[in-house]
Amino acid sequence: RMHTTTDNTAPTARAEITISAAVSLKDAFTEIGQLYEARTGTHINFNFGASGLLQKQIEQAAPVDVFAGAGAKQMNELAAQGLLLADTRRDFARNALALIVPANSPAQLNTFEQLARANVRKIAIGNPKTVPAGQYAEQTLTHLNLWSELQPKLILAEDVRQVLDYVARGEVEAGIVYVSDVAVAHGKVISVATAHDEWHDPLLYPIAVIKDSRQPDAARQFVALVVSAEGQSVLARHGFLSPTR
Amino acid sequence: MIWSALKVSLLVVAVATVLTTALGLALAFLLARRDFRGRELLDAVLTMPLVLPPTVTGYYLIVLLGRRGLLGAPLYAWTGWTLTFTWQAAVVAATVVALPLMLKASRAAIESVEPKYELASYTLGKSEWATFWRVTLPLARRGVLAGIVLSAARALGEFGATLMIAGNIPGKTQTLPLAIFEAVVSGDDRRAQTLALLLTLVSVTAVYLTNRLSRAPRAHAA
Amino acid sequence: MIWSALKVSLLVVAVATVLTTALGLALAFLLARRDFRGRELLDAVLTMPLVLPPTVTGYYLIVLLGRRGLLGAPLYAWTGWTLTFTWQAAVVAATVVALPLMLKASRAAIESVEPKYELASYTLGKSEWATFWRVTLPLARRGVLAGIVLSAARALGEFGATLMIAGNIPGKTQTLPLAIFEAVVSGDDRRAQTLALLLTLVSVTAVYLTNRLSRAPRAHAA
Amino acid sequence: MTATLQVQIKLRLAADVRLAHADHAHTGFALDLAFETRAGINILFGPSGSGKTTTLRAIAGLATPDDGRIAHGSRVLFDSAARINLSIQARRIGFVFQDSALFPHLTAAQNVAYGLRQPEQRARHERVRELLALFNVEHAAARYPRELSGGEQQRVALARALAAQPDILLLDEPLSAVDAPTRTRLLDEIDTAQRADGIPFLYVTHNHAEAVRLGAHLILLHEGRVVQTGRPLDVFNSPQGALAVRAVGTENLFTGRVIEQRMTDGVTIVEVQGVQLEAAYHALPVGSLITVGVRAEDIIVARERLTQTSARNVLAGHVRAIMRLPEQTELLVNCGVEIKVSVTAGTINALDLREGAEVFLLIKARAVHVVS
Amino acid sequence: MTATLQVQIKLRLAADVRLAHADHAHTGFALDLAFETRAGINILFGPSGSGKTTTLRAIAGLATPDDGRIAHGSRVLFDSAARINLSIQARRIGFVFQDSALFPHLTAAQNVAYGLRQPEQRARHERVRELLALFNVEHAAARYPRELSGGEQQRVALARALAAQPDILLLDEPLSAVDAPTRTRLLDEIDTAQRADGIPFLYVTHNHAEAVRLGAHLILLHEGRVVQTGRPLDVFNSPQGALAVRAVGTENLFTGRVIEQRMTDGVTIVEVQGVQLEAAYHALPVGSLITVGVRAEDIIVARERLTQTSARNVLAGHVRAIMRLPEQTELLVNCGVEIKVSVTAGTINALDLREGAEVFLLIKARAVHVVS
Numbered sequence A: 001r002m003h004t005t006t007d008n009t010a011p012t013a014r015a016e017i018t019i020s021a022a023v024s025l026k027d028a029f030t031e032i033g034q035l036y037e038a039r040t041g042t043h044i045n046f047n048f049g050a051s052g053l054l055q056k057q058i059e060q061a062a063p064v065d066v067f068a069g070a071g072a073k074q075m076n077e078l079a080a081q082g083l084l085l086a087d088t089r090r091d092f093a094r095n096a097l098a099l100i101v102p103a104n105s106p107a108q109l110n111t112f113e114q115l116a117r118a119n120v121r122k123i124a125i126g127n128p129k130t131v132p133a134g135q136y137a138e139q140t141l142t143h144l145n146l147w148s149e150l151q152p153k154l155i156l157a158e159d160v161r162q163v164l165d166y167v168a169r170g171e172v173e174a175g176i177v178y179v180s181d182v183a184v185a186h187g188k189v190i191s192v193a194t195a196h197d198e199w200h201d202p203l204l205y206p207i208a209v210i211k212d213s214r215q216p217d218a219a220r221q222f223v224a225l226v227v228s229a230e231g232q233s234v235l236a237r238h239g240f241l242s243p244t245r
Numbered sequence B, C: 001m002i003w004s005a006l007k008v009s010l011l012v013v014a015v016a017t018v019l020t021t022a023l024g025l026a027l028a029f030l031l032a033r034r035d036f037r038g039r040e041l042l043d044a045v046l047t048m049p050l051v052l053p054p055t056v057t058g059y060y061l062i063v064l065l066g067r068r069g070l071l072g073a074p075l076y077a078w079t080g081w082t083l084t085f086t087w088q089a090a091v092v093a094a095t096v097v098a099l100p101l102m103l104k105a106s107r108a109a110i111e112s113v114e115p116k117y118e119l120a121s122y123t124l125g126k127s128e129w130a131t132f133w134r135v136t137l138p139l140a141r142r143g144v145l146a147g148i149v150l151s152a153a154r155a156l157g158e159f160g161a162t163l164m165i166a167g168n169i170p171g172k173t174q175t176l177p178l179a180i181f182e183a184v185v186s187g188d189d190r191r192a193q194t195l196a197l198l199l200t201l202v203s204v205t206a207v208y209l210t211n212r213l214s215r216a217p218r219a220h221a222a
Numbered sequence D, E: 001m002t003a004t005l006q007v008q009i010k011l012r013l014a015a016d017v018r019l020a021h022a023d024h025a026h027t028g029f030a031l032d033l034a035f036e037t038r039a040g041i042n043i044l045f046g047p048s049g050s051g052k053t054t055t056l057r058a059i060a061g062l063a064t065p066d067d068g069r070i071a072h073g074s075r076v077l078f079d080s081a082a083r084i085n086l087s088i089q090a091r092r093i094g095f096v097f098q099d100s101a102l103f104p105h106l107t108a109a110q111n112v113a114y115g116l117r118q119p120e121q122r123a124r125h126e127r128v129r130e131l132l133a134l135f136n137v138e139h140a141a142a143r144y145p146r147e148l149s150g151g152e153q154q155r156v157a158l159a160r161a162l163a164a165q166p167d168i169l170l171l172d173e174p175l176s177a178v179d180a181p182t183r184t185r186l187l188d189e190i191d192t193a194q195r196a197d198g199i200p201f202l203y204v205t206h207n208h209a210e211a212v213r214l215g216a217h218l219i220l221l222h223e224g225r226v227v228q229t230g231r232p233l234d235v236f237n238s239p240q241g242a243l244a245v246r247a248v249g250t251e252n253l254f255t256g257r258v259i260e261q262r263m264t265d266g267v268t269i270v271e272v273q274g275v276q277l278e279a280a281y282h283a284l285p286v287g288s289l290i291t292v293g294v295r296a297e298d299i300i301v302a303r304e305r306l307t308q309t310s311a312r313n314v315l316a317g318h319v320r321a322i323m324r325l326p327e328q329t330e331l332l333v334n335c336g337v338e339i340k341v342s343v344t345a346g347t348i349n350a351l352d353l354r355e356g357a358e359v360f361l362l363i364k365a366r367a368v369h370v371v372s
């Protein structure tokens, strides 16, 4: 099978598209992908990774048909470079930021503001420069006037999983992740607060077809499926909120 | 899917190890036995992939070999084919990051071979080429083998650069380490553990067997 | 911030290289010159950090050495200090991932030393310890040096495991590779290039100097 | 006094046979021997491949016998029954290897210094110079082994072994690459060194002259077994059995005492069992014990007593035996001592020689050479 | 016919001096020599460290002279002026190294096979066996070099070099670790091999007997310079200058022709420049050219002619010169050929010897040994 799919640009007997998506979307998209394949007969190559990395690949003309990011930043930058089929961009899901603590935390933490307390010595967030969740966490903390004060406590992780691990293993007293990520830690972390939408930019998940796509129609079809009621219900089941409030 | 990751990994490692070995040996010989300007500089530059974060190496690879890359663009124009997101890309990534290991280990081993044996071979009428294969290499075999094991292991574990240039496409470019990464990030700890165990098993077995074989039937001092 | 990353990197590499060298030599000697059950298995297991994705290694390190880790918990209870997010953690990470390189390269080199020289040293009344330092090591020096260079380079480039256990705290645990990664992924190409150039410069210089020094004043065949 | 070294070992060497060579039958070598050293220099003598090096290796602890016992005086170095097997270092045995085995990363001077036991820097430096000078390799002090000639390497190896002041010294053909004149000088030095230290030396050689010159005791090896032991003279004069004969040649060797020195005539008078022999002058005090050799080929037989000849020794005797061998004939003549004389077949007839015949042996003083 | 090898080179060896040893003055060695080989075996003779190995290395191309020219017949191997420097392989020069340099990862048989030129497997196998047998090391065919004794290593190295069928063969003390009886056999084999191939052999040794036995031509080295060349006999008989004297000892060597074989007497009659000498029987056809040696110590001087002695040779002659040296006295006696006789100082007086005196030299047939 590996060999039959080697040639990813020439038209093959069996059509296939490549979808680069934020790794946090893995479970939801895999499910939607199965629906799609069953329906269209087109094979999907999923390429899950950090949004920033996926963006780099697309900028270097990787053969990608659809990009689904975990934040607006990467998509905006791709759009600015004219790498998207402009009319195909949609926001397909929304997320919220959760403040999490270890399951057996002694810190008695209930609000974001309490992060300033002395018994909270370390806080893990995504690296704002590379991880979308980190960017939103920064906005949130800035909005709450905590950003500069908390600086010395911050541990910058390269992906959400790292934040979860730190919190789950008690290396930090608290962390900020997406609401949809909390389930991944299998109860080792508890979400104690959720950030208000107005504390940060809209936490929207955009999707778009890449301009260089060889199968723009198949790609559009996938985007359509994601934003369809069917797709939305799969996403909802995996903890994502509807893009429209 | 576990098996497909194993299959991809084995394929990539096999091809990459062959490439690394061939390239590494050629370069090691050049660096060890030829005196030319900028020799040590070349050695130092070839060590770079060891120092750069693999993701960054991967990024530079994609800049070089991607569809719009310095080499990738002409290739695409010529053949309509691009390396990105193919298993061959994973091979390239693994080869590039593993090469310094092969190179350094073999160079040291080749340099440690006493020249008198090579000279003796020349007086027996053997060319430099024949002498390299039949005298130098056998006498340097421990170091060379260490280099091969190191670079095969490195290729097997390669992750960052592969993710960048080959992507993470299950059944196609998703190697064991990538599968582990994906499982970990998506919270599938069970799967992650299984995969890690598999990876451990494969590599421990391979290294163990190599060690045993390389020492049988008995060690001869060079 | 570039300079602070450089400073952290140099500190970490310096300490990690010393540790790797000491540990690697001891283990290499053990594996090369002592015959015990499970020897090849130990060798194979010690190769693992090369194969596992560094983040996985990092994760295991946290499980072992973190505040609630197997060894980390007692340490924390005892001293109130925890390794995680300190520069020492970066050292540990770098040491663990670099060790296999040192180990394999030196083992091969030590095994390539003709036993007759060690035996000659024993007949001159020198202990195994003295013989190791004064005969075995000098004769194995090329391979050992290659091991040191490889592991120093690997330590300098260490990224995944460090990120996991040491965090990415500018001025404290943010090493050059972490800074580069950040710059590349966040699209700050200018900064990425500057940093990569710096890293390249540091490592090329170091490797170049090591090569030159190790060959001066002239090559002696072992 | 010097403690003797007692060796009694069995050792099988199995070559590392690979399948490809299963057709070669002989792949092993078995050593099975017992001997004891005497005070002074002991010679291990035997043809190439007879197990000389292997024996030394077993004694030094570089090879472990399958069975047996090695002791130096009361100190047991190895005993398979008692499960004793001292480490190489603990044996305190010096070893001059057949292939030198100089450390390639050290200069000649550093190689010698390596074995020194004194800690003091100046003393070390001094001693190194002294030892290098002793063996005529001062000029090569700063050279690395690969920059030394074959003979120089051997001499540095000798110096290195002596530097470590071992309790026993094993020398494996230490002068094979050295030219004859230099060798003569070095043999003196080795002899002197032995006398100074008083430790047992076990010296491997296949050179007759070296064996006789140095040896107090000789152990004759053949195919891993001791075929004869004794004073080199005795072994060479009366080899027992075909194997021993093969190694010894046709030398008459006598031990006697210097009874007079005629400096002006350039002769030394030696008395051997009541018989006086004039030998070329050799500077030894009167009364010294001395060993002299006369080759069977160097003796002339006459039926009349001659006076006007340059042969300073004219010994009267009787033919005890005539041995006709395929290519040569040997007389055994009793002149008080038994002397082997090698003659041509024609001589027997020409001089009408038979058992009991009275003969005069003419031996030049210069043909009576002092071997120790 | 065999093309001669012409060598004319200058080469400085500088030791790798480190600062620590700056106090050792002598660190370099300079070779500066010119010679030409003759057909047959050429002996490179000289004391340890005189540059024999270095000379061979330069010829084979393992070391590059600073200056000079090396040619084999019309084929220029090296010429500093013309900037010619053939690669080692292109020179087609075989080299038996002083330290064997057998490949440690190959067995004795594989080492020999390594150099073979024939491609056919059976022929190769056959040839390897043949060569190993020739040098008496068949039993060790399957052993690795470190499992071989010193002498066995040398013999395998010899076989390996011959296997490659070089145009010139350089042998660096190839038999130094071999016992005397074995050596005698091997010298014959080497001689035979040379005659069969007809290529020039350059043979390094510091063994007199080997030099005389094998050598058609001898090049005497001292401290990197050629001090004398010629037939080994001539060089040893009349060394010119103090340096040459040092190397040659006290042998009389003559070339003559076999004129009669008295099998029953066990003697061979050799005529040397009109003088008949009886030598111990040697199986050579009448008419053969032969070289015989008589040591100066083995000759007895008499003032009267003796008949009833076992000395088969009684030569009348006149004392030409008397040389009194510190420890010995030498007569030069003219009996048609010039013969050196070594006597004690006392003999001179006792026999009233002076220049011009008539003397008779007594030489046993067995003392006239055939050297080639």
Ligand SMILES: Nc1ncnc2c1ncn2[C@@H]1O[C@H](COP(=O)(O)OP(=O)(O)OP(=O)(O)O)[C@@H](O)[C@H]1O
Residues within 6 Å of the ligand: D013, D014, D015, D016, D027, D028, D029, D046, D047, D048, D049, D050, D051, D052, D053, D054, D055, D098, E140, E143, E146, E147, E148, E149, E150, E151, E152, E177, E178
């Ligand atoms: N590991 C081994 N396996 C098999 N045979 C061996 C091994 N080592 C040595 N031998 C054989 O044992 C015999 C004795 O070897 P040894 O080196 O003791 O001889 P030697 O008397 O020192 O000879 P030489 O004078 O040539 O040095 C040789 O025939 C050699 O080939």
Ligand SMILES: Nc1ncnc2c1ncn2[C@@H]1O[C@H](COP(=O)(O)OP(=O)(O)OP(=O)(O)O)[C@@H](O)[C@H]1O
Residues within 6 Å of the ligand: D140, D143, D146, D147, D148, D149, D150, D151, D152, D177, D178, E013, E014, E015, E016, E027, E028, E029, E046, E047, E048, E049, E050, E051, E052, E053, E054, E055, E098
């Ligand atoms: N690289 C070098 N630097 C300095 N001197 C050297 C070097 N190589 C050899 N020599 C010296 O050159 C001299 C001649 O060496 P060579 O090996 O030619 O001697 P040789 O005649 O073969 O002696 P032997 O009979 O002892 O083997 C020796 O004194 C040696 O120490």
Ligand SMILES: [Mg+2]
Residues within 6 Å of the ligand: D052, D053, D054, D098, D172, E149, E150, E151
């Ligand atoms: Mg030996």
Ligand SMILES: [Mg+2]
Residues within 6 Å of the ligand: D149, D150, D151, E052, E053, E054, E098, E172
């Ligand atoms: Mg030499």
